[in-house]
Amino acid sequence: MIPPVSTIPQTTPTEMKLRNAAIELEANFLSEMLKGAGLGQSPDGFGGGTGEDQFSSLLRLEQARAMAKAGGIGLAETLYQALKDTSDDP
Numbered sequence: 169m170i171p172p173v174s175t176i177p178q179t180t181p182t183e184m185k186l187r188n189a190a191i192e193l194e195a196n197f198l199s200e201m202l203k204g205a206g207l208g209q210s211p212d213g214f215g216g217g218t219g220e221d222q223f224s225s226l227l228r229l230e231q232a233r234a235m236a237k238a239g240g241i242g243l244a245e246t247l248y249q250a251l252k253d254t255s256d257d258p
Contacts, residue, residue, distance in 0.1 A: 195235070
């Protein structure tokens with residue numbers, strides 16, 4: 169059996185909630201940045217209408233979530249550390 173390269177530190181349920189909240193915040197931020205960059209805008213040639221515009225926002229959010237879960241731009245980790253530090257204070 170091959171030992172793991174690194175072990176994942178054990179986290180408490182509170183830490184998991186904080187990490188998930190931080191990832192979701194980063195995902196929403198990235199989604200807005202992708203929107204500003206024009207990702208998901210329907211091209212004029214296809215004419216998908218209102219439905220296409222609504223579903224493109226959902227696609228953009230899911231793409232941003234995938235980016236954030238893969239490490240994103242580091243915002244989630246910074247938020248997580250800040251939230252963790254404040255939750256440790258008595």
